[in-house]
Amino acid sequence: MAGAALPTIREVARLAGVSVATVSKALNDSGKVSEALRERVEAAARTLGYAPHASARSLRSGATRILGLLVADITNPFFLKLVEHIEQLASAAGYSVILCNSGEAAEREERHLRMLLSQRVDGILLMPVRDRWRGRIAALARLPQPLVLVDRMLDGLEIDSVTIDNRMAGHLAGEHLVQLGHRRVAMVMGSPEHQIARHRLDGFREAFATGGIALDEQLIARNCFHEEAAYRAALTLLDRAEPPTAIFATNNHLTLGLLRAISDRALAVPEALSVVAVDDLPFSSIIRPSLTVVMQPSAAIAHAAVSGLLDRIGARAPADGMKAVVLEPHLAVRDSTAAPRRQPPKR
Incomplete structure (x- = not known):
């Protein structure tokens, strides 16, 4: 059975008793609309279950509010912690995240990168795989979107990065x-x-x-x-x-x-x-x-990576020159280490 048709902006305008242009201004915060009128339009939109079309909105604004996150290996618990922190920080800043797992395979990383570009993400966080794919450095260097390397550097690529010492x-x-x-x-x-x-x-x-x-x-x-x-x-x-x-x-x-x-x-x-x-x-x-x-320091790594990427997206960072953030690890001494005891040689 066919689903019900999605509500249109004209139906919102009719219910709110305003013009289509006024609905667009109120919902997209793109013009002068009184607070009372804005609330009336939003109430009508909620009643009908209307939401502005994301693709159309991104074409108008040039932004999708989406970040791409390429992870070298999602089975690594350290990367999992980074993913969790990154998603939380991005969400708090009003961004969604498309997560891609490269599985330490160069061809998967290349394919995921092409997909993210086709989705017009606003920026990319990359935890690169160990192996190269043909033309990788050149492709990453000429990306139209801002890119930040996370955890691993790539020789020959002068680009923003967040790593540890x-x-x-x-x-x-x-x-x-x-x-x-x-x-x-x-x-x-x-x-x-x-x-x-x-x-x-x-x-x-x-x-x-x-x-x-x-x-x-x-x-x-x-x-x-x-x-x-x-x-x-x-x-x-x-x-x-x-x-x-x-x-x-x-x-x-x-x-x-x-x-x-x-x-x-x-x-x-x-x-x-x-x-x-x-x-x-x-x-x-x-x-x-x-x-x-x-x-x-996974939380600090994620914070530096997300904030650095958002600075690039918002043109709050200098257009030229890379920013390399290097954070310090620390030792947590527990019970698996002690002074050595003399062991008899094996026979």
């Missing part, structure tokens, strides 16, 4: 373990070719160098891009004749793989092994032992 994140983890007395320490990380992983390794190494300790390169598991790879790498580290006394995992997915390996080897934390990770998992503070983590 990833060297500091690695340094905080390393410094904590050095102060506890750890000397044989492992690390589970992504590719050093990617800026975040490389900077966290640099900061971690610097903390040990400051303490006069050289990291054993054989204990650094590189190129772990997902939980399963981290799990296998952690098992290899734990099964060494001289296993590490502490392990640092550089993101949420890798932390999950590490914790699975520790569970499979029935190791006591922190008695047999100390664990430090970057960013909180949803259960980090309630598992036993609770997890020591380097915290990323």
Whole structure:
């Protein structure tokens, strides 16, 4: 059965006893209308269930009041927290958000970007995937809409961004373990070719160098891009004749793989092994032992990203020059780290 026809602006005008032009001015706040008349028009619109057509309104104003949000991987709990904060901030500013999950796939990111452009979004927040797609830097550089990179930078693209100090994140983890007395320490990380992983390794190494300790390169598991790879790498580290006394995992997915390996080897934390990770998992503070983590300020990241994008949309920021916001992480010390205990060598 066909649905009832949508009410028209002429029906609102008839019910309110005014002209179509007056209805348009009252509902779109585009002209001088008395408060009493505005209330009468709005009451008529509510009675009929009328709402101005968004597409037509955007054509007139040049704005859709919609932001695009491209997320590299929605399964990452850190990105989920950012999405929640961003949507709340955008909503409070009167914007809706189109959320796209790229799933760390370059072709999906490119396709989502084209879709957002076709929807005429007012601006885009991009948490970029690790892999490139052909022409990505050039395409992003010439976007007609304002763009802000979130969490990850892209080499060769001079554009507004909000990130954390990833060297500091690695340094905080390393410094904590050095102060506890750890000397044989492992690390589970992504590719050093990617800026975040490389900077966290640099900061971690610097903390040990400051303490006069050289990291054993054989204990650094590189190129772990997902939980399963981290799990296998952690098992290899734990099964060494001289296993590490502490392990640092550089993101949420890798932390999950590490914790699975520790569970499979029935190791006591922190008695047999100390664990430090970057960013909180949803259960980090309630598992036993609770997890020591380097915290990323997700609320502050979201606020800087949304406010920076809205400044660009509203032409409140200089037209030329990029604005790079770098926020500081902090260490949350919990129960998964302690001074190392001497372990008998494996036979």
